[in-house]
Amino acid sequence: MSGHGEPQPMTARKSAPLKGTAAVPGDKSISHRALIFGAMAVGETKITGLLEGQDVLDTASAMRAFGAEVIRHDAGSWSVHGVGVGGFREPADVIDCGNSGTGVRLIMGCMATTAMSATFTGDASLRKRPMGRVTDPLSLFGARAYGRQGGRLPMTLVGAANPVPVRYALPVASAQVKSAVLLAGLNAPGDTVVIEREPTRDHSERMLLGFGAQLHVEKGPEGHVITLTGQPELRPQSVAVPRDPSSAAFPVCAALIVEGSDILVPGVSQNLTRNGLYLTLVEMGAEIEFQNPRTEGGEPVADLRVRFSGNMKGIEVPPERAPSMIDEYPILSVVASFATGKTVMRGVKELRVKESDRIDAMARGLEACGVTIEEDEDTLIVHGMGAGGMPGGATAKTHLDHRIAMSFLVAGMASQQPVTVDDASPIVTSFPIFEGLMTGLGARFGQE
Numbered sequence: 001m002s003g004h005g006e007p008q009p010m011t012a013r014k015s016a017p018l019k020g021t022a023a024v025p026g027d028k029s030i031s032h033r034a035l036i037f038g039a040m041a042v043g044e045t046k047i048t049g050l051l052e053g054q055d056v057l058d059t060a061s062a063m064r065a066f067g068a069e070v071i072r073h074d075a076g077s078w079s080v081h082g083v084g085v086g087g088f089r090e091p092a093d094v095i096d097c098g099n100s101g102t103g104v105r106l107i108m109g110c111m112a113t114t115a116m117s118a119t120f121t122g123d124a125s126l127r128k129r130p131m132g133r134v135t136d137p138l139s140l141f142g143a144r145a146y147g148r149q150g151g152r153l154p155m156t157l158v159g160a161a162n163p164v165p166v167r168y169a170l171p172v173a174s175a176q177v178k179s180a181v182l183l184a185g186l187n188a189p190g191d192t193v194v195i196e197r198e199p200t201r202d203h204s205e206r207m208l209l210g211f212g213a214q215l216h217v218e219k220g221p222e223g224h225v226i227t228l229t230g231q232p233e234l235r236p237q238s239v240a241v242p243r244d245p246s247s248a249a250f251p252v253c254a255a256l257i258v259e260g261s262d263i264l265v266p267g268v269s270q271n272l273t274r275n276g277l278y279l280t281l282v283e284m285g286a287e288i289e290f291q292n293p294r295t296e297g298g299e300p301v302a303d304l305r306v307r308f309s310g311n312m313k314g315i316e317v318p319p320e321r322a323p324s325m326i327d328e329y330p331i332l333s334v335v336a337s338f339a340t341g342k343t344v345m346r347g348v349k350e351l352r353v354k355e356s357d358r359i360d361a362m363a364r365g366l367e368a369c370g371v372t373i374e375e376d377e378d379t380l381i382v383h384g385m386g387a388g389g390m391p392g393g394a395t396a397k398t399h400l401d402h403r404i405a406m407s408f409l410v411a412g413m414a415s416q417q418p419v420t421v422d423d424a425s426p427i428v429t430s431f432p433i434f435e436g437l438m439t440g441l442g443a444r445f446g447q448e
């Protein structure tokens, strides 16, 4: 929801060794998609392990507004009675997607090829984010968008009454844009084709196949060519949402930098489109054991045993890895501050259009904590201070960005002086049990 209450400052102090098991909640990307694909199927989709973060709750409300019946039975256990592809009804009110780029962009995609209009808004962070990246390809189907200057929310999208299929090469590596085009393609006749030069998270493709859509992916000189046949009848599914590797990143990285830590983080995705942070940490010298590899909810997962790693070294992160770790750069830059040498993150300009400008937010906050930073439009370089070397003793501005808030709280668990974040309230968007889970491992968080 777009309302934002009073800021909630929070402080993290140097922590004793972290011990125990960190069972993080369900994956945010898969949770949004389970609700949306469930709403577009005919019949009842059952979901377990749904992330009950605010972003996903806002998508659940939106699916109700478009006519699906969405019911919560128990913690994480939900069902969706879908209305079928093309079966949405026009919402009676504005759709408020709160803080969620994924929510608004995917939902715009799934109504863009139905003859109706809907008006979308969000919180102060979402209203700053660019929507042209989805409304440009949606206009090729015949939809029309009327937003604020720069393609910003609030925005009314008028769906195409007679949609045509589209062939679209993604100009940015974005799973949200790819998914919006595929969702729009569901209600267009014929084949919709999306071409991505660099692979991005593939949950939409995997789930569309699971829901019975005809989709195939070919690898060619242009990259991945994804072809979806329009107007299928989607079959309802039972979706077991696996744990979120982007949330797992916070306890994992905290254990790496808090001296003496030894924790277990079960069920972390090893999906190649999501595991870039974990590859990077291992290259830096992190002590992570990947135990018990298996498949859960259709995703390859492993249990991670993570120990304090006092000898991590800065590395040059391969830029082509960015899509597979795009949400993890803020927490990586905290780990990099506790490594020795430089960690160079190039090809990361997409970070500037997330919930905040994450390059700027991390650079300013880490500098305030005593870390030397270099940056340009597309690059963040952190000069590591070694284990225990970050002075801390500062307040970081979080700009309504959950990942910035969690990253600086993790920093404060290992820095010499406490680190405060000016507002921890956005953490509920993706990781509502963050505070309890981290303090359960041994973190020392307080309200001031």
Ligand SMILES: O=C(O)C1=C[C@@H](OP(=O)(O)O)[C@@H](O)[C@H](O)C1
Binding pocket: 028, 029, 030, 101, 102, 173, 174, 175, 176, 177, 179, 201, 326, 327, 350
């Ligand atoms: O498709 C998704 O579920 C997401 C895609 C990514 O965004 P972009 O597609 O904008 O890179 C990511 O940052 C976001 O948290 C979730």
Ligand SMILES: C=C(OP(=O)(O)O)C(=O)O
Binding pocket: 099, 100, 101, 102, 103, 327, 354, 355, 403, 430
């Ligand atoms: C970028 C993120 O989410 P969204 O784009 O859905 O707001 C995120 O969760 O880090």
